[in-house]
Amino acid sequence: MNVFLIDGTYELFRHFYALPSVTTADGREVGAVRGVVGSLLSMLEESVTHIGIATDHVVESFRNELWPNYKTSDGVDPLLLDQFSCLEESVESLGISVWKMETYEADDALASAAVIASADERVEQVFVCTPDKDLAQTVRGQRVVQFDRRAGTIRNADGVRERFGVDPTSIPDYLALTGDSADGFPGLRGWGAKSASRVLSRYKHLELIPDDANSWDVHVRGAKTLAQTLSANRELALLFRDLATLRQDVPVFQTVEELHWEGPKPTFFDFCARINASGYFKRAQALAQRIPQSS
Numbered sequence: 001m002n003v004f005l006i007d008g009t010y011e012l013f014r015h016f017y018a019l020p021s022v023t024t025a026d027g028r029e030v031g032a033v034r035g036v037v038g039s040l041l042s043m044l045e046e047s048v049t050h051i052g053i054a055t056d057h058v059v060e061s062f063r064n065e066l067w068p069n070y071k072t073s074d075g076v077d078p079l080l081l082d083q084f085s086c087l088e089e090s091v092e093s094l095g096i097s098v099w100k101m102e103t104y105e106a107d108d109a110l111a112s113a114a115v116i117a118s119a120d121e122r123v124e125q126v127f128v129c130t131p132d133k134d135l136a137q138t139v140r141g142q143r144v145v146q147f148d149r150r151a152g153t154i155r156n157a158d159g160v161r162e163r164f165g166v167d168p169t170s171i172p173d174y175l176a177l178t179g180d181s182a183d184g185f186p187g188l189r190g191w192g193a194k195s196a197s198r199v200l201s202r203y204k205h206l207e208l209i210p211d212d213a214n215s216w217d218v219h220v221r222g223a224k225t226l227a228q229t230l231s232a233n234r235e236l237a238l239l240f241r242d243l244a245t246l247r248q249d250v251p252v253f254q255t256v257e258e259l260h261w262e263g264p265k266p267t268f269f270d271f272c273a274r275i276n277a278s279g280y281f282k283r284a285q286a287l288a289q290r291i292p293q294s295s
Contacts, residue, residue: 003117003256004048004147007130008055008098009106011036012087014150016080022275029079030275033086039149040096041283050123050259052252053091054109055084057100061108063183063243070243071184090275093268094284097259099252107134111246113253114138120256127154134180134244136160137171165197166204173206176241177230185240190229195220206230206237263288 015035022031043051059073059081073081091098099109110128117126118140128138131148139146139160146155160168177196179187202218203209210216213227220226230237253259264284272281 001050001123001256002048002125002127003050003113003123003259004043004052004127004129005110005113005117006040006051006053007106007110007128007132007135008036008053008087008091009084010130010132011039011053012055012083013080015039016077016083021079024274024276028086029083030086032080033083033090034275034277034280036087037090037094037277037280040091040094041280041287044261044287045283049261050117050256051261052097052099052113052259054099054101054106054113054252055088055091056106057084057088058102061101061105062103063105066239067185067243069184071182090271093265093271095261095264095268097253099250101250104247104250107132108247108250109252110135111138112248112250114140114144115248116253117256117259118144123256132182133164134171134175134183134246136164137168137244137246139168164193166200170200170204172241172244172246173200173204175244176206176237179240180244183243185243187240188229188233188237190222190226195222195226199226206234206241261291263291 012032016032019031019035021029022034023029059071059076063070064072088098088100101109114126114128117123126144127147128135128144129147129149131151136146136155138144139155139157142156155163157168164171164174166174174196177187177191178193179185198218198220199209209230211227211231213223216223268284269281272278
């Protein structure tokens with residue numbers, strides 16, 4: 001079996017800005033939710049059997065306590081924020097496992113789910129469905145891969161090295177140096193993608209990079225300045241790495257059988273009626289009829 005882990009927050013944002021507005025009879029915006037549900041149904045129609053989705057039920061997380069400037073819900077369109085709970089309701093009624101994150105982030109849930117799923121010998125491959133660069137750290141060889149469904153591209157460990165110049169396990173160190181504007185931390189001054197990838201391809205992790213550039217056995221432009229910056233801000237860099245490191249112990253599920261799609265719940269009909277998407281219910285019904293019945 002293959003396991004597909006969906007970044008619900010990314011999907012909701014993507015569909016919100018890609019699709020036209022759709023409102024219910026009582027005036028609630030549901031265009032992005034309809035887009036995500038339709039996308040999930042398409043995956044099921046393509047014979048996906050084991051699937052789970054993570055959402056940021058609350059945008060703020062424990063990382064906001066570590067770094068005051070970490071991303072918040074400030075500035076996010078209220079019409080988008082209002083659809084998170086609706087999305088979670090829709091996914092649950094469709095019969096797909098949904099992990100609603102509050103203390104942690106959706107990315108932490110995906111990382112934890114990837115660890116659990118990949119540990120099961122029955123699982124052939126785990127697809128972490130998001131293009132977000134911090135999820136590249138979850139990639140393991142060919143077994144756990146990153147799947148950008150919009151672009152139709154799959155990135156294995158070799159693909160991560162080709163894209164970032166470092167191993168998947170060095171992605172948090174890479175982001176610590178270069179920063180992550182989407183998450184609200186800047187990295188270290190002077191460090192860019194090329195310098196970070198070149199140095200980390202040799203030293204792997206921040207604590208292994210010598211303070212003295214004369215000790216570096218890799219050529220990097222401006223090495224002396226970069227080394228001085230890192231030496232003077234090493235604790236800050238370690239903090240940024242902690243922000244970028246996805247937690248892998250979030251309690252999402254215990255066995256991959258919990259991710260097996262067994263058809264929509266009875267509430268899915270009412271949900272589809274509320275968002276004026278009766279076609280979704282018919283598609284889910286047709287899919288459920290294809291599921292083998294156990295004797």
